[in-house]
């Protein structure tokens with residue numbers, strides 16, 4: 001993993017919340033499961049964990065690899081069993097869960113086929129769902145103009161919807177599908193510039209030396225001088241799922 005989550009754990013929540021659009025999709029899928037034993041992979045500081053446990057009567061197990069992120073999550077006292085382990089090798093017996101999900105964790109998994117096999121094993125019957133960034137969002141992002149390597153970095157690490165769906169089918173999942181959703185456009189204003197300055201998404205940590213500073217300076221100046229009125233960001237998310245029957 002190139003992003004040091006132990007280092008950024010303390011500041012992770014400053015600009016990150018669970019997104020209502022994908023939480024709604026995840027809740028609808030959980031509602032269609034016959035049981036309520038839930039496993040979250042790469043739970044981070046517990047934002048999605050809290051959103052799901054707060055709105056359902058599920059039994060939640062939250063798995064996370066970074067001790068720093070786990071410490072931040074623990075402070076929130078979310079009613080879940082926290083497990084430090086890698087999603088690549090799940091320390092659970094077969095059939096232990098009815099629902100497995102992750103939000104923005106999948107792009108850290110090199111071996112998608114292996115992950116799907118592990119999910120199929122711990123599910124036996126039920127649903128696996130993965131929230132991630134769609135290629136259209138990455139390709140059309142207005143910040144690409146300011147940070148020329150941004151799209152290349154993310155297109156190289158976020159898997160395509162088709163690849164995730166194929167891995168689910170190969171792993172023995174059926175009724176594979178996805179739902180892509182978008183928020184209303186938000187203005188690129190001073191507040192948005194501050195989010196970029198805080199590197200609210202990990203991609204900004206992965207740019208070549210100097211590119212972040214140069215792009216941020218140009219963005220700041222354009223917004224301050226009102227050279228780009230009407231510039232907006234439309235946040236898009238996709239949830240990809242499959243069922244074990």
Ligand SMILES: C[S@@+](CC[C@H](N)C(=O)[O-])C[C@H]1O[C@@H](n2cnc3c(N)ncnc32)[C@H](O)[C@@H]1O
Pocket residue numbers: 001005016041042043044045046047048063064065066069085086087088102103104105108109
């Ligand atoms: C972008 S964060 C998302 C955190 C949280 N799901 C959210 O939506 O706020 C990615 C998380 O995945 C975790 N992660 C990365 N690779 C992992 C792996 N192999 N097993 C478990 N967690 C992993 C990271 O430590 C980090 O907390």
